[in-house]
Amino acid sequence: MSDFNRRDFIRIASGATLATGVLGFPGLLLAAGPKVVIVGGGVGGCTAAKYLRKLDPRIDVTLVEPKAAYTSCFMSNEVLSGDRTIESITFDYEGLKRHGVKIISDRVSVIDPEKKQVVTDGGERFPYDACVVSPGVDFKWDAIEGYDAEVAETIPHAWFAGKQTVTLRKQIESMPEGGKVIIVAPPNPFKCPPGPYERAAQIAMYCKHHKPKAKILILDPKDAFSKQGLFRQGWSKLYGFGTENSMIEWVGAAGGGKVEAIDPSTMTLQAEIEEFQADVINIIPPQKAGKVAFASDLVDGDWCPVDKMTFESKRHPGIHVLGDASNAAKMPKSAYAANSQAKVAAAAIVARFNGLEPGDPTFVNTCYSILGEEHGISVAAVYRLDKETNVIESIKGSGGLSPMDASDEQRKREVTYAHSWFKNLIHDMMG
Amino acid sequence: MQRDNIMNKTVRNLLVAALTLLPATVLADPTAQALAFTCAGCHGTDGSSVGPSSPSIAGMDPEVFVDAMQAYKADQRNATIMDRIAKGYTDEQIKGMSWFFAKQPLLLKPQKHDPDLAKLGADLHKEYCEKCHSDGGRESDSGILAGQWMPYLEYSMTDFVEGRRAYPRKMKRKVDAVLKEHGKKAQSALIHFYGSQQ
Numbered sequence A: 001m002s003d004f005n006r007r008d009f010i011r012i013a014s015g016a017t018l019a020t021g022v023l024g025f026p027g028l029l030l031a032a033g034p035k036v037v038i039v040g041g042g043v044g045g046c047t048a049a050k051y052l053r054k055l056d057p058r059i060d061v062t063l064v065e066p067k068a069a070y071t072s073c074f075m076s077n078e079v080l081s082g083d084r085t086i087e088s089i090t091f092d093y094e095g096l097k098r099h100g101v102k103i104i105s106d107r108v109s110v111i112d113p114e115k116k117q118v119v120t121d122g123g124e125r126f127p128y129d130a131c132v133v134s135p136g137v138d139f140k141w142d143a144i145e146g147y148d149a150e151v152a153e154t155i156p157h158a159w160f161a162g163k164q165t166v167t168l169r170k171q172i173e174s175m176p177e178g179g180k181v182i183i184v185a186p187p188n189p190f191k192c193p194p195g196p197y198e199r200a201a202q203i204a205m206y207c208k209h210h211k212p213k214a215k216i217l218i219l220d221p222k223d224a225f226s227k228q229g230l231f232r233q234g235w236s237k238l239y240g241f242g243t244e245n246s247m248i249e250w251v252g253a254a255g256g257g258k259v260e261a262i263d264p265s266t267m268t269l270q271a272e273i274e275e276f277q278a279d280v281i282n283i284i285p286p287q288k289a290g291k292v293a294f295a296s297d298l299v300d301g302d303w304c305p306v307d308k309m310t311f312e313s314k315r316h317p318g319i320h321v322l323g324d325a326s327n328a329a330k331m332p333k334s335a336y337a338a339n340s341q342a343k344v345a346a347a348a349i350v351a352r353f354n355g356l357e358p359g360d361p362t363f364v365n366t367c368y369s370i371l372g373e374e375h376g377i378s379v380a381a382v383y384r385l386d387k388e389t390n391v392i393e394s395i396k397g398s399g400g401l402s403p404m405d406a407s408d409e410q411r412k413r414e415v416t417y418a419h420s421w422f423k424n425l426i427h428d429m430m431g
Numbered sequence B: 001m002q003r004d005n006i007m008n009k010t011v012r013n014l015l016v017a018a019l020t021l022l023p024a025t026v027l028a029d030p031t032a033q034a035l036a037f038t039c040a041g042c043h044g045t046d047g048s049s050v051g052p053s054s055p056s057i058a059g060m061d062p063e064v065f066v067d068a069m070q071a072y073k074a075d076q077r078n079a080t081i082m083d084r085i086a087k088g089y090t091d092e093q094i095k096g097m098s099w100f101f102a103k104q105p106l107l108l109k110p111q112k113h114d115p116d117l118a119k120l121g122a123d124l125h126k127e128y129c130e131k132c133h134s135d136g137g138r139e140s141d142s143g144i145l146a147g148q149w150m151p152y153l154e155y156s157m158t159d160f161v162e163g164r165r166a167y168p169r170k171m172k173r174k175v176d177a178v179l180k181e182h183g184k185k186a187q188s189a190l191i192h193f194y195g196s197q198q
């Protein structure tokens, strides 16, 4: 089943017994509402859970997530500078429970679209009328020779926040005075396009005070990256970028920045042109949709194709794929994007349960990067869907980057707005 | 004057009520609700920000909301990010969002403040600000100040005082007067007063 059309919509709407029940016998609703099962308690999954309950409290929402608490990747670079603790970015699911969401502590092995059931590693089966999948990314482990999940325990990716973030922080703290850190950036597309470059700044922020002779080198398989002009400007202002004494250096594709292999025993990276050695290495591998998306036949290539009106899978109706795992072009893989998409999907699911057609979607992305204690920058976009092409387009004349000529005061305010962004986003998804 | 205000409020509330009764499909797509939902990541669920600095917009007067968004859209108000965001919406969509937020309850969080400064601020407020920002700054016609996040109030006041934001009618005279008579401390006192309110 490839293209999802109006006829399918009618078939599904009338096929779902509870949906017709909604229209025919409103009195029976309280007894048993339609069931939504959510796979993954990250940004997309939590936001969808909260907003489904908010928009239609009759809906029976079950969220399946193996971890007892969510440690957010956003603001995890700030753990590397020592600006935050890992505890300060870790949140339990009590808030969602208060909204009436059932939390199941288990991992989903597969979604069965024929039986409309979510199957867990623990052997349980959860039937659904609609399913929401937001499992985030997985790594392509075979991309860098010598690097695998086991090596990553000591040479961390720290691209899922948690234990590895703390490991990386400790390694930076305990490296020698004039130590060298290498960040291996991934190819596009990957989660959080400005992330590796903010990370370099956050590590530099720590080193500036504690190890002023340290060096941070970014090896990049790309020739350009997100917010590049603003990063270069901020790095020069704060960390001498572009001068002989720069704390941060960046080597792009043209300079041989693509890393092909690692020898963990000597902490040596083989890049396209030369070898690089470092005290601390952080490898962010290339990415693809989370495992459960592959197991459930939701992918086309590396990512999950969706009808962006509703974020319903183009491969299996009744399953909505959100966030990093979906192909949501041209939105980036960001937390704000996942949050925005989840609300579109939730509204569409509620509309269908009530026999209505989903309304036109609207999306926003805002993403802050903190380069120094008083230096924040942002990117923003307001989007609409081009229904003909199924592409989410940024609205002409809107959005874009913080201006290059912003005052120190503006940069400082953007740091406090970044913190507000974080608190409000977390609260909006699970508070 | 007083009576006019009350009349406006009633008409407004009726409009808000009518709007909620319309089936979603009658409204211009995307719905005002869908548009407003996208603001939550910075301004909080339904516009009540949990801080520390992005302002709450729940319960905001629709006219104040529209004026602010239009000023951002036209690059007439000092902004960090809202100028870029406001340009993504049509006049109709901005109006729609204004009504959505107008009917949301404003949920406030306690803020750390200096009680002595807040006390001084309460007196200064009464003398210089209460006339427009009535009910201790709770009234929404001129923007809700009571309980608003203090860093945001600080940014706004600084922008007014340093000429980066155009004063609404009459406000400049009052601000000049309070700063002249009570010094720079007056600004923090007022902010601590508003921030102290629940």
Ligand SMILES: Cc1cc2nc3c(=O)[nH]c(=O)nc-3n(C[C@H](O)[C@H](O)[C@H](O)COP(=O)(O)OP(=O)(O)OC[C@H]3O[C@@H](n4cnc5c(N)ncnc54)[C@H](O)[C@@H]3O)c2cc1C
Pocket: A039, A040, A041, A042, A043, A044, A045, A064, A065, A066, A067, A070, A072, A073, A074, A075, A076, A077, A106, A107, A108, A109, A134, A135, A136, A137, A158, A159, A160, A161, A191, A192, A195, A290, A291, A292, A322, A323, A324, A325, A333, A334, A335, A336, A337, A338, A366, A367, A368, A369
């Ligand atoms: C260092 C870093 C910094 C970042 N900074 C920002 C930022 O400043 N701004 C921004 O907007 N974004 C930022 N991001 C990106 C942001 O974290 C992601 O885009 C966002 O988390 C995507 O949400 P999601 O729901 O797709 O996935 P996630 O939030 O990753 O959630 C996925 C969840 O699914 C669960 N899961 C996976 N498989 C299964 C399964 N089989 N069964 C059950 N559960 C499962 C996982 O345990 C996880 O809890 C950053 C990312 C990184 C790495």
